[in-house]
Amino acid sequence: MARWILRDVVFPRALLAAPQRFGGQAAGPIWRGDLLVTPEGVAGVAPGGAPDLPGVAGAGRLLLPALTEPHVHLDKAFTAHRLPPAGGDLLAAIAAEEADKAHWTDADLRARGARALAEMRAAGVAHARTHVDWGEGADPTATPRAWSVLRELGQEHAPGIRLQRACLPAIDLLADPAAAARIAAEVARDGGVLGAWVLGHDRRAEGIAAAFALADRHGLALDFHVDEGLGEGLDGLALILAEARRTRFEGPVLCGHAISLARLAGAELAAMLGAMAEAGVALCALPATNLFLQARGAGTPGARGVTRLTEATAAGVVTCLGADNVQDAFYPLGRHDPLLTLGLAVPALHLDPPLEAHLARVTTDAARALGVRPGMIDTLPPERLLLCEAQDLAAALSAPAPRRPLSALGPPPGRAATT
Template sequence: MPDSPFLPEASAFVLRNARVPAAFLTDGVPAGALLDAEGCAAIDIVIADGRFGPLRPAGSSPQELPAADLAGRQAWPRLVDGHTHLDKGHTVARTPNPDGDFAGARDATSADRTRYWDAEDLRRRMAFGLACAWAHGTGAIRTHLDSQESGPEGGSQRDQAATSWGVFREMREAWAGRITLQGVGLTPIDAYATDYGRRLADLIADSDGLIGGVTRPTGGLHGGALAEIDALLDRLFGLARDRNLDVDLHVDETGDPAATSLDAVARATLRHGYEGRVTCGHCCSLALQPEAQATATIARVKQAGIRIVTLPTVNMYLQDRQRGRTPRWRGVAPVQELMAAGIPVAVAGDNCRDAFYAYGDHDMLDTIRAAVRILHLDHPLAGAPALAGPVPAAMMGLPHAGTIREGAPADLILLPARSLNEVVARAHADRLVLVAGRPVAARVPAYEALTGETAPW
């Protein structure tokens, strides 16, 4: 990150003439502050002892405080990634997906996990991903952790769930104060019908995690209607209730309109009285179902208080992929219809340089910029920033994350952009990240760190 000689060294100072999207001002726009045509407020931000002080209309902050003038440039909070896979990240070079499709991703991930995923390998790759996120300005991450039952490795057995969750707990402690981490158990849903599912639920509870999974059977793909889905969901919700665990599921990650697990999850949520405690990611098939069916499912999702996470870059990469054929749809959930129904929808990064998505850099600013274009979250742009800030923060139960509000930690991303259009138009490698009011002296790690090599510069 660049040096910031313009920032005062004092423990209390003002960022004058900041331009902040109103979507990040969860306590409201300061009275008298002017809003531009894109819904951004011109304000002065007081920072004292590492926290936000009063927010005032631009030009009205105390003159006696040292100040830095942002001259109308954008100030964002650190962003929130509510759905990623730190344990899978940065494996694409050693175990590629030959066709780039979902089946290839499943098989390549299984092979890579069986061959490589010991504690040292997980620790190195997860630390790399977190260092990228830290440098880019991500303040909170919820990561799903592959938690399949033990499999063979060199003639022995490795308890993958115990290994992965053990490393996750290490990372959560090591990164405390820099990035807030949450973990979700990820396994095919039929695992919860076995005694292993009960043991996994205990491990998740002992690790202060969330119970989760994918609404497809072991070795299978999303698609069609899973005959046992209601009984399997009842088992999962029962395990969750007995341990007071929230639920986060991968749902209907397919272009098959016959995949209706989202509706089944909504019904199960209502059946078990779990309203407001369930998050569902992907939900791609909902976009291809008949309008009346999709509308009824959306109404049930709203009634159940389910939160939706859309993963636009990864779903556009995976869905409708066939070798030699151009895809016919973007692969994403019907986000605008969900939001119109009053359902909280967040954008998240999902996979990063693994078999499910060959690209990415754990950069939520890049993700929200891509989401605007993929999901048509523009015209107007005003509401888009919330999908990477206060909305996922609320899903994660983090009231101060992803917002700019008095009393919260003064964590910011200062951007060399004056408008939301300029934010979306450019990658902004020259952004400045502040944590507790001070600049973060961090650069994204060199790729050589993944292999123990030394970078040439």
């Protein structure tokens, strides 16, 4: 069998399926070694005797599984440049983005979506989930044009990315049985995820119950934007957990934001997180948008507005990180790059070193949250392995490091037998 040596690579041992068999030397919290590359993937630390992998110069690279982006909005991305420069809170951002929808032609959606997918491809993303606003116009149940455009884009422009689409109506719309049935049927017919946003809506309990019932009927995954606010009385997450427990829904269920958890502490927080873990409900933190929109006042914010990711992980909840909004009314900056999101989360959520401990939130655990089987470094094929030109993870998170799939190096493994 063809095999090559990839010299002086660092890799997170936590993302190996069989670390004892893989080998390598500890280099601080990360491991280092010359890796044996075969057409099937990375076999482990090389015993020697194979030639260098062609097309690779210099030493010091980071090997990772391909990344997962669990939460973006490709219908909204890259609209900031044409919006009035107003800023404001979440409701102001929703209003500004609503006004922009007059520009959302097929061509506009395709151009912006293609740009976002190109960013994800360059970042090394293999799996992604985008939300799609749903519920506009005279017939709020009608399928929005972004839903179809993004399906086509996912097929045409992102051969290496498996793009999931989740509908995003207000939860009140799902409380209407006829509307909910129609939306869920369309989502199921078109291979989507049943999503909704929940923020103190009047009919949230009925809508959440309908979402679980329809997801069960159609075999759909669920995804909620829930409790994206620091005010008192937000109970969306509690209602979702109660419904998950009552129905014994087998998932996957992913809750994004849930920053109401920041208001909880002690036994109350432990009970909520314990219920999440027991119900198998995953949690996605979205620091960029929350830092920008929450705790708004006249000047500098006095609170962060992010969810309790560390406590959730400790309680056994599957946790992940998403980019959320990129250059739109909700956040004027950003890039569809999970390593950039993880780098921002380090100060925003106090993710302490060793940094390798947090990689699962943009790789394996992010995949689990989407209902995708997670791949490990020693189980993935070369096209699903990512080689970053960075000497360690801190370097990769501090600046955008060039990266490419392992399969892009040298002659295609399997064709040029060298040993």
